[in-house]
Amino acid sequence: MTQAIDRPQAKAPSTGSNFTALRCKECGEVYDLGAKHVCEDVCFGPLEVVYDYDAIRRQVTRDSIARGPKSIWRYKAFLPVATDTPIDVGTGMTPLLKTNRLARRLGLKSLYIKNDAVNMPTLSFKDRVVSVALTRAQELGFSTVSCASTGNLANSTAAIAAHAGLDCCVFIPSDLEAGKVLGTLIYGPTVMAVKGNYDQVNRLCSEVANTHGWGFVNINLRPYYSEGSKTLGYEVAEQLGWQLPDHVVAPLASGSLFTKIHKGFQEFVKVGLVDDKPVRFSGAQAEGCSPIAQAFAEGRDFISPVKPNTIAKSIAIGNPADGVYALELARKTNGNIAAVTDAEIIEGMKLLAETEGIFTETAGGTTIAVLKKLAEAGKINPDETTVAYITGNGLKTQEAVHGSIGEPLTLEPKLDSFERALERARTLNRLEWQQVSV
């Protein structure tokens, strides 16, 4: 049964504003709560939102959160928006599935999938960050919102902007999967398909960002936007019965999601909602775009950019903004960062679908393939409570598995035709069926 989203009831609890400033993650310089993302006056480091955790601790309990809306806004006290009526399109509170068949296949005893392939409204984790960013964009007075996207973010920004009545212009690489382009155009934004890779799109957007008075969710609104990913940490902690997992495996593109899941866990510890414990963080990249995995393997503390060449387009960022922070996190938590080939990514997509009934996109295939690789290498303890984050939906990247999953058996509407088809299905591998009448 689908729960209706009743906006008045879905209203987030009134907690006031608990965010007080922006602060440079590198040098500590403090800025006002405007639309800015880098430390302009000193070092160009990334700005992060500063919170009053004493105030949050006074406002929230496990019960108050559990009574909140069935969306990310149950955690509004931890998010950088002031309004009591944030944009709530039912984003978040996606299933945390305890796996049986996949866990057995990988030799793990306690493996969960956090399934943002069914996040609302556009079937990826990006709806979390965009819900926060566009709520904040409205507070800051923007009437046009924008983004540099590998596809999922474009879907989400266009959809939620449409819901909120904001003008929207999105920038994407021109070679994106058809599903991601169509799944953006339908909402009616201006779509700029740039002849280049994502890093080139991103550079162009950085140059454009301040010229037209637009709110770029992942540029000048990035400090607010990125905080939305913390809800992936909060939800898992709540869904595990108010405790943290032992090990997290998540995809790495810019590295932001990875670090914000960790921040979400740490904030819950800080305000007393969960007990502290060590959580290992392992990251997944595609070999065709693995600048963070390469730095990890080589013991470097800096990221050398690469030019992406992989089917995992949604995580094909060759110049990752938060790469160094993801690298530090994996190392300090005794985690790993690994990369897998495109063939392994497809096998990862199939494995998750065939064992757990979840059709994820290439980024999810990357995560599952790396999970498998780490499990087989003994880098995940079978007894660890492990959560793999599936961040997007396979229906958007159908091209990736065309030719790898076989074809249906085509038959005449006659009983003998059915029997021949059944015999064929029982005796041949599905990839050998071909698309023939029987």
Place this chain on the structure above:
Amino acid sequence: MTVKVLIPTPLQKFTNNQATLECEGGNIVELLEALNSACPGIKARLCDDSGELRRFVNFYVNSEDIRFLQGKETTLSDGDEVSIVPAVAGG
């Protein structure tokens, strides 16, 4: 070598709010010196105390990241376009 330099908004306070400048320099190092002469103080924002480019600033020559070229030794030619872009964006 005269090149066109694209200045990011946060640094336009050093350039009288100009988004582009014409500047001289045979490579990025020389360009930085020339920029600093024209706009005193701008180099300290782009380089750390040891003179290395800050890790959160990216330079592009004709749209190519200089880390794919010769870094700050990347040679410049007449008419090249150098873009200075804060690194933290996207994702």
